[in-house]
Amino acid sequence: MQKSIKWARILVIAISILLLTTGTAFAAVIEMAVKDDKDNNYVFNYNELIDSYTRNVIGMKSVLYDDFSSKSVTSIATEERGHVDYQDVLNAYTLSVVQGKSFDVVKYIDSSSSKRVELKLGTRAVSVKDDKLVFTALNLSEGDIEAALKAVNDASSVSSMIRALTRNADAFQDGERFKKLHNFAQERVAGRMLARKSFKDADALAKAFKEELQSAEKTIIITYTEYGHTLKEIVGIQVGRNAQTDLYGGGWKSADSDLVRWHVDPNNFQGFMLPAARITASNVNVRSGPSTDYSIVGSRLQSGAGPFYVLNEGSDGNYAWYKILTGTRVGWVREDLLELTTRKGDAMFQFLKLSGNAGVSADEVNENILKGRGTLEGQAEAFIAGSEEYGINEIFLISLALHESGYANNRPSKLAKGYEVDDVDNKFPDKDKVTVYNMYGIGAFDSNPTEAGAQYAYNAGWFSPEEAIIGGARFASRNYIHHKTYQQDTLYKMRWNPASPGNHQYATDVGWATKQVPRIMNLYAQLETYILHFDIPKYK
Structure with a gap:
């Protein structure tokens, strides 16, 4: 045919x-x-x-x-x-x-x-x-053009700007180019258009639209890497490796297959619309299983809360129950206490390639990001030095340090503040004890994180915040980002290692990669020019 x-x-x-x-x-x-x-x-x-x-x-x-x-x-x-x-x-x-x-x-x-x-x-x-x-809409009236201009100028959020640009694509010379962009790139263009409005006429709008499209096409690169496993196989392997979560309440526990599947599936983080639920009643309990016989996890939810992602569906024989992810807890809610809807998946930055230098300003980082962050304060030059020496993104290093040190939540770890250990190797002849630093939690295994992380820092020679920052950059670069075998150059690859799932993984927390994303995005928001290269896995 x-x-x-x-x-x-x-x-x-x-x-x-x-x-x-x-x-x-x-x-x-x-x-x-x-x-x-x-x-x-x-x-x-x-x-x-x-x-x-x-x-x-x-x-x-x-x-x-x-x-x-x-x-x-x-x-x-x-x-x-x-x-x-x-x-x-x-x-x-x-x-x-x-x-x-x-x-x-x-x-x-x-x-x-x-x-x-x-x-x-x-x-x-x-x-x-x-x-x-070049694509030009035919037979548009002045009214059509004015309506398109008004829709763009009336947009008050990124999502409403995307709707205005998409629905009025016929009025824009480059509307088809916008439609073909990945969801993430559309968000970038829409955000920039939102910041530049209001536009005085259609010509001014068309000029700005073309400029932002060109910028997005040049600065946002999206590639896909195919792997020889199915998603089901990956989930089974990760569950078998005892993936952990703090979303059940009561500390760290083994994550079930639903929660692992949610975090492993790349389609949940690319801006697609996903199943979700919004609470419609007051004082709703979230339970550990699909019936009232199961225990309550977390605080009660109030009417209007959500939308929360839906991970699974179950039944108690009389009612359907939905397993939801609230952000701080995961559990089950009965069908008559919620309404089903959709929610856009996010956390695209976990697929950002982390090799190379982002070119940030040390003064800007110290003032806007590290000020008041304890032993990290004033350490921008150390992050930049580690980035340049070991070919690793300094924004990633800063984000990782803020997360692992606890300074992001103003609850610094003992390793970040400095932890005394015995000078067993007599590295400092005049001292019996020395203070070590470990900003990235390297070697801090779950069973005894402080002692294990301190021992690693002592052996590595991290006796100052600068040495811990630069030394940690070397560790992350050689062991993950530029590893000669695994090349784990995204947060997703560091956590899940799709090339060899279950092996050589940076963390056990199922949410480790997504937890880094907000800070990395916040740091990038302070930059004017940069190139974002995303590498998204595809499974069989």
Whole structure:
């Protein structure tokens, strides 16, 4: 089928070229309309298309023809008749061939025998500028343009700006480019447009929109890496490695398969709409299982709370129950106490590649981020030095240190504040005890984190905050980011190691990667220029 469609496209072009070179007295073909596999409709100027087709034949770049040839022809237009159904023209041509008669395609189009059609609503004209496709909406009224301008200027949030830009794409020359962006990139463009509004007229809006699209296309790179495991296999392995969580209450406990699956599945963190629930009653208990026989976990939820992600569904025989993730707890709520809805998945930054230097200002980091953070205060130069020496993102290092040290929550760990240990190796002959620092919790195993982490720091020679920061950067770079075998250069890879699941993983907490995301995003929000490269895993 696809082969015959492509042959038919080439046939029409060949016939039309012949007509233009034989001096026909009839009006020439002026346009050709097509549609893509998603039923989006486009129209091409015939002369521009022939020019691009000629470039293709002689081996030159042919952007317009390449795009045209990937779509299906729907109609052909002449000056006199307008658009005529393509299948009707093809049927007439086929009949002429069968009957052994000559066929003049333009004469047939302009005759009353041809089947006239109107261009579909929302059809866009396709042209080329600077070797890039340009899409222009057709037949828009001044009212349409004014309505689009108003919708953008009235937007009050990123989500409402995305809706305004998407629903009014026909009014924007680059609307199709916006629709093709990944959800995360759309959010970036929408956020920037929100900061730049209000726009005085359509021209100012179009100019800003084009600039932000170009910026997003240049500074946001998204790649996908395929792995040889299924998601189910990954979950089974991670559950078997005793993945931990603090979401059940009462300290760290083994995470069940629902919670592991939620955190392992990359689709939950890319801006897609996911199943969720909103509480509709007062003083709702969250329970450890799908019935009132199970214990209560966490504080009661009030009407309107949520939406919370739904991880699973169960039943007590009379009611359906939904397992929800509230952010601080995970547990079950009965169906009559909630309403089902959707919520956008986030935490895309766990897929951010962490190799390289982000180029932040030391003064800005010290003033805006590290001020008042105990032993981390004033240490921006140490983070930058570690970044430059070991090829690791300093924003990641700062975020990791804030999280692991406890300074992010103003509850610093003993290792971050400085912990005294015996100088067993006589590294300081005049001292029996020395103070060590461990800003990243390296070697602080769950069974005895302080002693184990202190011993690691002593052996590594981390006797000052600077040495712990730079030494930790070396550890993270050599053991994860630039590891010669694993190359775990994203938070997700550090936590779950999709190339070799269950092995060489940085943490046991199922939420470790997502917990780093808000701080990293907050730090990036303070920068004006940067390149974000995301590497997202795909499972079989």
